[in-house]
Structures are given as C-alpha cells and as structure tokens.
Amino acid sequence: MSTLALPAVASPTPADLARAERHDRWRRLALVAPALVLIGVLLVGPFAWLATLSFLDAQGSLTLGNYEMIFEQTSTLKILWTTFRVSLLVTFFCAILGYPVAYLLGLLPRRAAAFCLLAVLLPFWTSILVRTYAWMVLLARKGLVNTGLKDIGLIDEPLRLMHNESGTVIGMTHIMLPFLILPLYATIRSIDRSYLRAGASLGARPTTVFWRVFFPLSLPGFLGGLCFVFVLCLGFFVTPALLGGGKVQMIAMIIERNIVMHASWGAASSIGVVLLVTTVAVLWLGWFLRRGRRKDA
C-alpha cells in the first residue's frame, strides 16, 4: 500500500474499495472466530454428536428405540411429569412473589431502588450450592423452621419439609426469583409513567389503571422472565438432587444417572434431545409472545 500515490488514495477505484471491504469483513470475523470456535467445539459439536447417537442402536443402525423407551417406560414418563409439575409450580410462585417486588422497586426513587435491589442481587450472586445448603439447614426435621413452629406452638410433630417435592419447590423458588425480578424490574423502570397519569386523569380508578395500562405494559418483561425461569427449572440439577433427597426425580437427574451409573449414552442423549427441544420451544414461545405484545403496543 505504501507505493500508492496520493491521488489514488483520494479517489480509490471500485476494486480497491471492494478489497478493503473484504479485508474488513475478514478482520471482523477473525475477532469473533475464537469465541465461536470454542462454543462450536465444546457445545454444538459434542451435543450434535450425542443427538446423532440417540438415533442409533448398539449396532450403529438407525432406530427410534431410545425415544420409544422414553415414552413407553412409565418411570421415565413419571419423571417427565414431575419435572413439568415442579417447574410450573416454581414459575407460578416466582410470578406471585416476584411481581410485587419488581413493582415496588419500580415505584421507589432510583437511589432507594438501587439499595433495595441489593436484596435481589446478593442471592443472585451467591452460589446455588450455598443457598441450597441454607435451605437444607432451615427445612430439616430438626431445622429452624420446624423448631420455630414448635416453639410458638403451631405444630406438635415436625413437618416433613425436606426430601420431598415441597422442599424442592421452596428451594428452587428462592433460587429462581432473581431471574424473574431482574428483567421484570428493567421493563417496569422503562414504562412511561405519563400513561398512568393519563389513565387516572381520564377518571380510571387505580386498580383499573393498573390492569388496563400498567400490567399490559409490563408484560414483555414478565412473560420473558417467566419463560426463562421455567426453562431453567426444566434442566435444573443441584437443588432437586439435594433438597429432593432422591425422592424427587427430575430430567437432569436421570440424564446424570444414565451416564454416571449406566454409561448409556443413547438413553441419556435422547432424553437430552427432548429437554433441548422443549427448552427451545418455550424460549421461542416467550420471544413470540413478547414480539406480539410489542406490535400491539
């Protein structure tokens, strides 16, 4: 390039421009490439491989046997149903507990909201294992909740709060709540308050303003958060494995057991494919609902 005369720089030919353009495009790709390669090699590649494996039998010929097994074995079906039920319950509890928090945070002045937000961020940043352990301590037979309830005379016998579904749901709700509150709060912050004043000035009562104006405007963040929570629950492993105490079996746990104990990759991958397809479908639904909303608004 150093041999180029000044006029040539001032008016480059179309060929020069095209070359420079190509050069730029390669440079941009080169910047993204390392990240892309890492994800391709560690995530996309192996999973595609496993997904292929799920369609093969022991001899290597094409079969749907692994999938038939999922839907024929009642034990597997039961696990799928448990996963679905627990995930729905957790999403539901996150909705009714999380919405008021995000709503209140949205009302507060920014500085106060930032302070209160720490109550959401701190658990969000704390290790899931630590939080699950805390709930194990709280919910155990002689745990804090049981001794507390006994001391104030509400119960005589300790309640079974752990190693069952209710313990799992309690622990998972605690872990998932920030995932709902944070996106919802961001949406609520961005709502233009003059719409509310407009509604009120036209004579709508506060509840009417909330349901007719505020709630629909908050729906994109709310639905997005709910779908995300639901999807995270579907593939959740740590909390059900520990708080469920072996009595609550979820998808992630049979995948782990199939590999660690039985080394049956075909079975594990077919369940994995089912999990992935469900995840993508729910995320797509969330995206679709949000898009539809935005067009309405």
Add this chain to the structure above:
Amino acid sequence: MEDSWIPWHRRLPLILFAGLVMLLLVLPSLIVIPMSFSAGDYLEFPPREWSLRWYRAYFDSSLWGEATTISFIAGLSTALLASILGTAAAWGLRLMGRGAPPLLMMLLTMPLTVPVILTAIGIFYLYVRLDLVNSMTGLVLAHTMLALPFVLILVLSRLQGFDLNQVRVAESLGAKPAKAFFLVVLPQIRFAVIAGAVLAFLTSFDEVIVALFITGGGKSTITRVMFTSLRDQVDPTIASVSSMLILLSVVLVVIFQFFEGRGQKAAPAARKE
C-alpha cells in the same frame, strides 16, 4: 413516588408483602454465617457456644485446601480468557453493526440458553475422547465457554453507545486497527471488561455440574467437593465454607457494581452513528 395520586397507606399491603419477599431472599443464606461459628458437633441456631472449630477444620483439611486452590486457579484463568475472547467477539459484532447475522448472536449466547446438564454431558463425552477429563486445561476451557456470553453481553451493551468515527479518525491518522483498538476503544470500555471478568470468575467459581462430570479425586473444585459432601453426608465444615463463599460473593458484587456504575458514568450518552 412518581404516581403520587395514590396515598401511601393504600400501598401498605404491597410494601409489607414485597418487603417480606426481599427479606426471605436475603435471610436464608445469611443464617449460615452464625451457625458456622458453633462449637458443637451439630450445627445449631443460635449456637449455644461459639468457636472457630469448623474454620479450623477447613484450614486443616488438605481436601478443602486443594479444592480451593483448584477453584481459584480455574476462576482466575477463566476470567482472563473469557474477558479476552468475549471482548474480541463483542468488538467484532460492533464493527459488523446491523450487518451482523442474527445467527451469530444466537450461537454466541447459546451457553446461556442450553441447559447446563446438556452442556456438561457433551463436554464429558468430548473430553473422554480427548483425554482432557480431570485436567485444568479442560476445566478452564469449559468454564470459559460458559462465561463467554456474560462478558460479551456486558461489553457489547457498552459498545452500543460507542461512536465508530473515533476509530476511523485513528486509522486515518495512520494507526493500525489493533493500535486503534487498544488506544481508543479499550480505555472507554475498560470498566465493562473488568465487570465481565468479575462475572466470569464467579461463573467458574460457583459452577457445579460441569465440574461434577469432568473433575474428580485430587482435582475436584470446591463446589464439587461441597456437592458430594451435601449429597452423601453433611459435614459441618460446609457451614464455614459457605460463609466464606458468601463473603466472597459480597466482595465481588460490590466490585462488580462499582465498575458497572463507573462504566456507565464514564461512557458518554449514546450517540447516533
């Protein structure tokens, strides 16, 4: 309160309910801290006698010590690697602007959307063949992949307000693209990069499932040791480990918020290109 036509006492139920939920969010993990100082063989709240017994148990144990070292090395390496790869990718995407294929962003954020259990079995399957199981290299690569999207999203959102004309000026004055990036761009996004690195460190440090599959024995991470101990028989040492992990999270969240806030103040208001 912005919509002030509603008297505050009508909001009282909301304030009480939301306050209670926030309390329930914070308190459970904090309860572990006083319990970790109890002197008895069993953890109790409030402890009848106080001692540092379980902290001593942690520091005397070679199992916990080794696991802590592994976790720190993995976390720091992940933070370094993920912030380099993530920042480069974010800069590449920014340069592409609207021309960036949507598929690219989807691929780059995939580690966030794919259930971790699936990522874990995929990596395990690959590592068995590459003989990377139980290796630090394998652990760091896997964690870097998981942490990449966080750095990417943080840095990219800061770059959205960046005026690309600054780079054009630098390059027209003779700076090579790399030089222009390090002299003009990086100083303006450095806080986002640091915040991303902090998040990447924590992602690695707290990660359980991948570590469960690809580490073991003397190469276990701290979370893996914790998980096995919680599943099999609960060792009260976990209370002291948990308290220290909570302290670490608090320190990191403060650092993160500091850099996040600094970055937002430092970045000029988003300009049109």
